[in-house]
Amino acid sequence: xxxxxxxxxxxxxxxxxxxxxxxxxxxxxxxxxxxxxxxxxxxxxxxxxxxxxxxxxxxxxxxxxxxxxxxxxxxxxxxxxxxxxxxxxxxxxxxxxxxxxxxxxxxxxxxxxxxxxxxxxxxxxxxxxxxxxxxxxxxxxxxxxxxxxxxxxxxxxxxxxxxxxxxxxxxxxxxxxxxxxxxxxxxxxxxxxxxxxxxxxxxxxxxxxxxxxxxxxxxxxxxxxxxxxxxxxxxxxxxxxxxxxxxxxxxxxxxxxxxxxxxxxxxxxxxxxx
Numbered sequence: 001x002x003x004x005x006x007x008x009x010x011x012x013x014x015x016x017x018x019x020x021x022x023x024x025x026x027x028x029x030x031x032x033x034x035x036x037x038x039x040x041x042x043x044x045x046x047x048x049x050x051x052x053x054x055x056x057x058x059x060x061x062x063x064x065x066x067x068x069x070x071x072x073x074x075x076x077x078x079x080x081x082x083x084x085x086x087x088x089x090x091x092x093x094x095x096x097x098x099x100x101x102x103x104x105x106x107x108x109x110x111x112x113x114x115x116x117x118x119x120x121x122x123x124x125x126x127x128x129x130x131x132x133x134x135x136x137x138x139x140x141x142x143x144x145x146x147x148x149x150x151x152x153x154x155x156x157x158x159x160x161x162x163x164x165x166x167x168x169x170x171x172x173x174x175x176x177x178x179x180x181x182x183x184x185x186x187x188x189x190x191x192x193x194x195x196x197x198x199x200x201x202x203x204x205x206x207x208x209x210x211x212x213x214x215x216x217x218x219x220x221x222x223x224x225x226x227x228x229x230x231x232x233x234x235x236x237x238x239x240x241x242x243x244x245x246x247x248x249x250x251x252x253x254x255x256x257x258x259x260x261x262x263x264x265x266x267x268x269x270x271x272x273x274x
Contacts, residue, residue: 001029002186003153009184010160018157019178021168024150028189031207033228033235034149035219036118036142038063039110041203048108057113064117067142075148076231083219084129085121085137086266094135094223101241105203118142132268133222143219147232169194205243208256210234225262236260 003024006016024030038060043052070078087094099106121139129136158164169175172195175183185191192200209232216229228235236259 001188002184003150003157005184005186006157006162007153007160010157010162015161016157017163017165017180019165019167019169021166023164023166024154025147030146030150031209032144032146033207033226033237034144034146034230035228036064036067036144038114039108041107042110043108045106045108048110052108053110053113056110060110060114061117064114070149070152073152075152076145077149077152079143079145080140081143081218081229083139083141083221084131085139085221086131086133087135087223088133089135089223091135091137097223105244130268131266133266141219143228143230145231201245202247203244205238205240205246206252206255208236208259210236210260220263220266222262222266225259225266227259227263236263238262 002018002020006018009016020027039056042056067078071080085091089097119140121137124136124138126134129138154164169187175185187194189200189202191197212231212233213229214231216234219229220227224239226237226239236256238255238259
């Protein structure tokens with residue numbers, strides 16, 4: 001978001017310098033899932049006011065149009081891929097189950113405001129898909145290949161005369177050392193430590209990035225595991241009630257292996273599908 005903000009400021013005629021401890025490929029956002037999910041956990045239910053919903057819709061539609069200009073660009077920063085949702089129970093029951101597992105923090109949802117931007121989901125009958133579950137939906141969604149996407153943003157920023165300075169900030173008082181009069185704060189989760197803001201909390205669990213498999217050209221979402229295939233690797237994530245506000249950043253191999261095993265149970269061996 002910091003790079004995108006810098007580019008928008010440049011387009012408005014502003015000279016921009018980015019100060020950051022880490023380069024884009026080192027930052028936390030380099031490990032994002034990489035899916036187009038603009039209303040995913042963006043605010044609490046209390047914050048989902050009509051005014052915010054209207055603002056969100058405008059921003060969502062504007063950014064969607066911008067992302068479409070990156071289709072077909074070298075490096076495939078953005079592409080459309082099929083996404084399969086699978087479940088052993090009806091999807092309406094699965095929705096209620098997930099809402100019950102959200103924990104004490106309920107999130108605002110705005111997807112219905114822009115459902116005409118993306119193709120609708122299609123129900124697949126048993127025998128028409130290779131998954132070993134009774135309920136399957138297929139939709140098409142936008143996926144970001146984070147590595148190439150970051151490089152393009154960075155190249156555009158530098159081409160417009162932007163500067164990037166490696167600098168670490170330890171407290172908000174350090175902002176006063178900068179020569180600029182206007183500062184855009186875009187440290188994301190880093191604001192928790194930098195500003196002592198304990199309200200900034202993680203809301204998802206760990207990700208595992210497997211080696212790329214070009215033949216896996218779709219994404220998959222199950223009851224407690226998801227998989228996103230990108231050109232730079234396959235992202236696997238398990239979902240647990242304990243993910244919310246879990247600040248543990250130590251990689252957990254057991255969680256990653258559990259995610260792969262959960263995916264394996266969903267897939268029907270080819271000889272059985274035939």
